[in-house]
Amino acid sequence: MSGIYDVIIIGAGPAGIFTALELAKSNFSVLIVEKGHDIRERVKINKDRNAPPSEKRKNIVCGWGGAGAFSDGKLTLTTEYGGNLDDYMNKGELSKLISYVDSIYCKFGGANRKVYGDEFQDDLHELKRKAASADLALIPARIRHLGTDVNADILANMRDALPSNVEVLCDTEVEDVLHPKEDGTLGIIAGGKTYLSKYLVAAPGREGAEWFNNSVHKMGIHTRANAVDIGVRVEMPAETFEPITKICYESKLVYFSKSFDDRVRTFCMNPYGFVVTENNGGLQTVNGHSFAYKKSQNTNFAILVSKKFTKPFNEPIAYGKYIATLANMLGGGPIVQRLGDLRDGRRSTEERIKRGLVNPTMPSATPGDLSLVLPYRFLKDIEEMFEALDVVAPGANSRHTLLYGVEVKFYSSRPELSDKLETAIPNFFAIGDGAGITRGLVQASAAGVVVAKEILKREGVDSIND
Numbered sequence: 001m002s003g004i005y006d007v008i009i010i011g012a013g014p015a016g017i018f019t020a021l022e023l024a025k026s027n028f029s030v031l032i033v034e035k036g037h038d039i040r041e042r043v044k045i046n047k048d049r050n051a052p053p054s055e056k057r058k059n060i061v062c063g064w065g066g067a068g069a070f071s072d073g074k075l076t077l078t079t080e081y082g083g084n085l086d087d088y089m090n091k092g093e094l095s096k097l098i099s100y101v102d103s104i105y106c107k108f109g110g111a112n113r114k115v116y117g118d119e120f121q122d123d124l125h126e127l128k129r130k131a132a133s134a135d136l137a138l139i140p141a142r143i144r145h146l147g148t149d150v151n152a153d154i155l156a157n158m159r160d161a162l163p164s165n166v167e168v169l170c171d172t173e174v175e176d177v178l179h180p181k182e183d184g185t186l187g188i189i190a191g192g193k194t195y196l197s198k199y200l201v202a203a204p205g206r207e208g209a210e211w212f213n214n215s216v217h218k219m220g221i222h223t224r225a226n227a228v229d230i231g232v233r234v235e236m237p238a239e240t241f242e243p244i245t246k247i248c249y250e251s252k253l254v255y256f257s258k259s260f261d262d263r264v265r266t267f268c269m270n271p272y273g274f275v276v277t278e279n280n281g282g283l284q285t286v287n288g289h290s291f292a293y294k295k296s297q298n299t300n301f302a303i304l305v306s307k308k309f310t311k312p313f314n315e316p317i318a319y320g321k322y323i324a325t326l327a328n329m330l331g332g333g334p335i336v337q338r339l340g341d342l343r344d345g346r347r348s349t350e351e352r353i354k355r356g357l358v359n360p361t362m363p364s365a366t367p368g369d370l371s372l373v374l375p376y377r378f379l380k381d382i383e384e385m386f387e388a389l390d391v392v393a394p395g396a397n398s399r400h401t402l403l404y405g406v407e408v409k410f411y412s413s414r415p416e417l418s419d420k421l422e423t424a425i426p427n428f429f430a431i432g433d434g435a436g437i438t439r440g441l442v443q444a445s446a447a448g449v450v451v452a453k454e455i456l457k458r459e460g461v462d463s464i465n466d
Contacts (some may be wrong), residue, residue: 003082004196005196006294007023007455008200009032009201010204011203012034013065013067013068013204013205014128014432014433014444014448015205016032016034016201016203018449018452020103020374020452021162022452022453023166023455023456024458026165026456028165030034030195032167032168032169033172033174033190034171034172034193035173035174035208036064039065040071043156045211045394051185054332059207061206061207064159066207067206067278070148071289072146072273073148073154073441074441075102075105076250076442077141077142077143078199080139080170082440084436084437085449089419097449098442098448101445102144108154110144112268113150115143116143116145116249117249120247124140125250127392134389134391135256136389138392139251139256140250141248141250142227142329143250143464144215145250149291174188174190174211175188175189176195177215177219180426180428184426184427186198186425197216199427201430201431203432204433205432206410207410209317210317212430213317214448217339222311222415223416225314226311226316227308228309228438229305229408230304230305230409231285231304231305232300232382234300234303235298235358235360236300236430237357237395238272238296238298241269241299241400242299247282249271250269251269251357252265253265253392257380260377263305264304264440265303266389267304267409268287268301268466269288269300270289272295273290274288274289274361275404277333280321281321283328284333284334285406286404286406288319295406298358298361303382303385303408304409311322314413320414330373331368333364334365334366334406335373335403336362336368337368337369339399341369346369347367348369352367352433356402357398357400360402370406386401420456430445432448432449
């Protein structure tokens with residue numbers, strides 16, 4: 001036996017961090033277990049050019065702050081996307097939670113970062129009208145853009161603010177979640193040691209989605225499959241997409257393809273940003289960042305096709321990994337291809353990329369052919385999406401536009417939860433992107449607040465949050 005705590009939190013991403021920040025207001029004994037490094041070690045490795053590639057890849061998604069630590073640090077201040085918390089509460093309650101979460105990020109260093117989306121309302125109306133003419137639904141959002149660099153500082157400040165009753169155990173992987181004892185005691189095995197608690201909060205990120213899914217199935221908790229999101233990271237000159245990004249820094253454009261009626265959407269827009277690699281259990285996928293003080297000449301964003309499978313299929317994570325494996329097999333990592341080459345049925349070469357009008361911000365990507373990776377259905381959906389985008393941002397459908405593949409969002413099958421995000425096992429809560437509940441920093445953080453307040457309430461100390 002290695003320790004008994006009031007609350008154990010699995011995962012130190014935004015969901016786990018915000019659970020701990022709220023519980024820190026009490027005198028509860030709290031243990032956070034995280035398989036990755038602590039935040040300052042993560043920053044050190046991220047800056048170290050001589051760090052082993054395998055260590056750098058793992059460091060991107062694991063550790064204090066989760067995959068969001070080196071993201072572009074967008075706080076999506078809307079109830080319209082970013083997760084599924086509105087399945088567990090009304091939008092009014094969620095809106096208040098989002099405002100509260102934003103205030104905490106501001107408290108720890110984000111107060112001076114600009115909020116986009118409050119201006120240009122007349123222009124926004126016209127942009128929505130133009131989008132509608134191309135069968136696109138434009139969903140704008142208020143965004144507080146922290147930037148990758150500022151975001152890491154905020155996470156470090158949060159780490160430093162935790163009092164002595166909150167113990168953080170990094171570099172320690174949770175090997176097993178124990179079945180509850182007769183008295184209801186919950187527990188985990190981590191690093192070969194057993195830790196017990198009254199309350200257990202599973203807050204896995206996307207990296208932990210598969211582990212979490214296997215764990216809850218073993219415990220007899222029913223789940224339902226989420227949609228699989230697979231697509232590409234798009235890169236083009238920043239000026240091309242300025243008709244959209246100047247009016248709304250972050251927006252979602254949703255399209256239903258004519259060929260298959262599939263839902264296609266833009267995701268994670270990064271004006272003047274950089275395309276980066278992301279490690280998912282050893283598989284290299286792509287993502288995008290934008291910094292507060294460092295700019296490129298390009299804008300990048302994802303185009304994702306959402307596909308929800310029916311029974312008997314119930315392995316969305318395995319399917320996504322299969323597609324990512326094909327890209328890694330052919331390219332030794334991410335593949336980059338010009339849109340024109342894809343349409344012409346030929347692979348891109350290093351020479352063709354150099355002749356193009358877009359200077360890639362991820363030169364390590366291997367020029368290749370995405371048609372050998374993505375199914376025809378997905379490619380057709382993506383090609384149709386570009387035709388629609390060209391209406392609102394002329395030039396988006398250029399043959400020079402770069403496509404990086406693949407981008408995959410590994411959302412776990414979602415467990416059956418109460419409105420307090422509690423599983424069928426009493427006092428065992430599930431939150432975070434890896435639990436299939438949220439899809440971004442803000443709603444993941446908000447889920448942590450929900451669970452922490454519920455625990456405090458059950459212990460008769462909820463008044464400290466008022």
